[in-house]
Amino acid sequence: MDTVASVRGYVELTRPGNAAAAGALAAIGAFVAGGAADNPFATVAAALATVFAVAAGNAINDYFDRDIDRINDPDRPIPRGAVPPRAALAFSLALFAGAVGLVLPLPVPAIAIAAVNLVALVAYTELFKGLPGVGNAVVAYLGGSTFLFGAAAVGALGPAPGVLFALAALSTFTREIIKDVEDIAGDREEGLNTLPIAVGSRRALALAAALLVLAVVLSPVPYLRNTFGLPYLAVVVPADVVMLYAAADAFERPGHAQRRLKIGMFLAAAAFVVGRLGVVV
Numbered sequence: 001m002d003t004v005a006s007v008r009g010y011v012e013l014t015r016p017g018n019a020a021a022a023g024a025l026a027a028i029g030a031f032v033a034g035g036a037a038d039n040p041f042a043t044v045a046a047a048l049a050t051v052f053a054v055a056a057g058n059a060i061n062d063y064f065d066r067d068i069d070r071i072n073d074p075d076r077p078i079p080r081g082a083v084p085p086r087a088a089l090a091f092s093l094a095l096f097a098g099a100v101g102l103v104l105p106l107p108v109p110a111i112a113i114a115a116v117n118l119v120a121l122v123a124y125t126e127l128f129k130g131l132p133g134v135g136n137a138v139v140a141y142l143g144g145s146t147f148l149f150g151a152a153a154v155g156a157l158g159p160a161p162g163v164l165f166a167l168a169a170l171s172t173f174t175r176e177i178i179k180d181v182e183d184i185a186g187d188r189e190e191g192l193n194t195l196p197i198a199v200g201s202r203r204a205l206a207l208a209a210a211l212l213v214l215a216v217v218l219s220p221v222p223y224l225r226n227t228f229g230l231p232y233l234a235v236v237v238p239a240d241v242v243m244l245y246a247a248a249d250a251f252e253r254p255g256h257a258q259r260r261l262k263i264g265m266f267l268a269a270a271a272f273v274v275g276r277l278g279v280v281v
């Protein structure tokens with residue numbers, strides 16, 4: 001196989017957009033906590049460690065999911081032959097090693113969060129993915145914990161990163177259920193018992209929508225507690241509208257809905273950045 005195609009395959013394994021976004025979220029966690037300016041090296045280390053860890057998790061997930069991907073996503077690097085399975089596993093382990101090296105100089109709470117996340121990432125596909133709702137909860141925790149990790153890295157865990165964690169985890173859980181509805185055919189073929197398979201697509205989507213409503217209800221808390229001012233509210237309200245629309249749309253167009261939900265989630269993260277900027281200014 002041509003070298004360029006092979007390199008492209010390894011890059012695709014990492015889902016570079018998702019990995020980079022996760023690193024940005026860790027940096028946002030540090031910024032929202034108020035410790036990024038005083039601890040720039042810890043902020044950068046946390047962001048890079050998150051990029052490496054998410055990239056490693058994506059690669060090892062592709063390794064374990066290679067049979068499912070032959071049905072659900074045959075263009076992924078392993079099913080299409082761009083990366084051999086064993087090479088994908090070795091690549092993932094090298095990325096995990098890089099993440100560990102970046103995490104070790106950070107404060108103990110950040111190391112603890114990273115250790116839990118590392119175990120969850122490695123165990124996800126084999127132990128949790130096929131359990132109704134459990135795999136979704138693990139991914140939701142991992143998504144939200146990027147903010148906690150960033151805050152812990154600069155020694156500034158507090159209410160604002162905690163609320164951001166809760167909002168991110170709830171909205172990620174919703175998005176994961178919607179993705180499972182899309183992937184029912186392949187998951188059934190592989191013998192997985194995801195939530196939509198266990199209880200039916202519409203019931204699973206109803207639960208997802210209920211959790212998203214809870215996230216929306218929680219979203220004004222930083223404003224109500226006087227942590228952030230009106231600029232935060234001005235951005236988080238449109239984010240809430242986008243996410244609620246996505247939850248409703250999921251009953252008819254799950255693929256379209258999960259992409260829209262992702263946009264809403266990033267808008268919500270931006271609201272926290274705007275809120276912190278308002279405090280700094």
